[in-house]
Amino acid sequence: MVNFQKRDKNDLYNIPFLGAMFKNKMFIRSLQLSVLALFVYAIVFGIIFPTKEENIFTTALFWSLFWPLFVVVTLSSMGRIFCGICPHGFLGKYITAMGLKKKMPKALANPFIGVFLLVIGFWLVYYVYPEAYKTPLAASIFFIVLTVVSIVFFYIYRDMSYCKSICPIGTLMGGFGKISFTKLGTYEESCKECKTFECADACSYNLKPFTFDKRNSMGDCTLCMDCSSACEAVSFSIVPPSQSLFKKFKMKKAEVWAFILITAAITITMSFHHALGRVAIADEFIWSKMGVYLEKLIAIPGLDYVGFSALFFAMLITISLAYGGMFVASKALKEKFSKVFYTLGYSFVPLFIIGGLSHTYEFFFLHHYSDIANGFIQGFGIDADEVKALATRKDTWTRVFSVLNHIAVIWALLIMYKRVNFFKATKLAKSLAFVAASSLIIFYLWLNVYKVYAFKTYGMAKRSHHGQHVADQTAKSETSVMKCEAGKCAAAMIKSHK
DSSP states (O other): SSOOOOOTTBGGGGGGHHHHHHTOHHHHHHHHHHHHHHHHHHHHHHHHSSSSTTOOOHHHIIIIIIIIIIIIHTTTTTTTTHHOOOHHHHHHHHHHHOOBOOOTTTTTTTTTHHHHIIIIIIIIIIHSSTTTTSSHHHHHHHHHHHHHHHHHHHHHTTTIIIIIIIIITTHHHHHHGSSSEEEEEOHHHHHHHHSSSSHHOOOOTOOOOHHHHHHHHOTOOOOOHHHHHHOEEEEEEEOOOOOOGOOOOOOOHHHHHHHHHHHIIIIIHHHHIIIIIGGGTTGSHHHHHHHHHHHHHHHTTTTOOOHHHHHHHHHHHHHHHHHHHHHHHHHHHTHHHHHHHHHHHGGGHHHHTTHHHHHHHHHHIIIIIHHHHHHHHHHHTTOOOOOOOOTTTOOOOGGGGHHHHHHHHHHHHHHHHHHHHTTTOOOHHHHHHHHHHTTHHHHHHHHHHHHHHHHHHHHEEEEEEEEHHHHHHHHHHHTTHHHHHHHHHHHHHHHOOO
């Protein structure tokens, strides 16, 4: 065990204030307990006040504060910090310690399970039936189910296996966290003389932090910081963004598919359905026409057929471009398709996580800030006036965040360039492979340019037959006063319960 460590300048533990926080076990536990209390309170509040009219706190916490604001912003900067304070992970450590500690069967120890649960269990449902998770009661039930499932897995299986395989955002967080500019590791010289391995013993995930630097990978590390409290030789350093992606490491197939499927399910589908759905020619797009056809054919009330169709075409186009581009690249490099696909597939990381910041920051000013503030005012009975949004869609300055979409493209192409050079081939072969493998990145760039062109050329739609997103925003502005009043009513009800 190391009791004193001379730290590098880029080690965040070397900064008194940050070191005192991240290495202080009491502070970390207090933060985890606070998030857990907030999580439980929001669920209970959603059950007591199940409708939108009387409760905006529950949905604001889950769908504005936690996701996407906190998760997307921290994941692209500090890494998977959210996993370190996640209520499920926090509870899981204690439940696992008291549990059966069985080894998870191979059929379940598959990170693809979590990825597909997220895509099918959440995003497919979201686009087909947009209101599914938007009510406080629905959000509460959703997280109750996830909590019960996590508790069962934590109790039966060891090594926090739920987080590694079953958690819908576990693999997602691990993969996208590679874009961040922080890295957990150890000081090699100190570790050479270590014979007690306190950092590994402290890890509930059965990881070995002293191997992170050598492997150029943190594996399933959730940045819970338990290891840093156990040994002084652990470092938490600032590094060049996406540094690990410029070097070789043990690849995970599920991570690459998470990049592709999430880019399709969130980034591309939202561009099709929400962004281009507000253009005057929205009805002319193929997903709109297919949605109208399905609506006439099936005609189940309440379903968003255009949303489903947009998701279908987004998946079709994204997977086709990724798969087809990599196939051509493998032929150019004369390498096995699987090797090329999973090596170069990591280049898609920035498309969602950096490009997604554009949407996240814009919506913070348009909706999330006011939703979160008014939600907490209501949820905790704070005596304050309704908070208004920081901006509206008429404020053109919010478009400055669209530059992040172009930064995402440049970043993705840079990673692609670095990873193409892992292969031994001629410059011409590498150039051809680079262009082919970048097909999805080029499409992403074209889509963002086309959105700007479409709005300038055709203008904004007043309202289309499938413009659910437009209708939702209009209804939201019209009922803001009602929500405020409902918030005061809910706060009064809470006080009366007390």
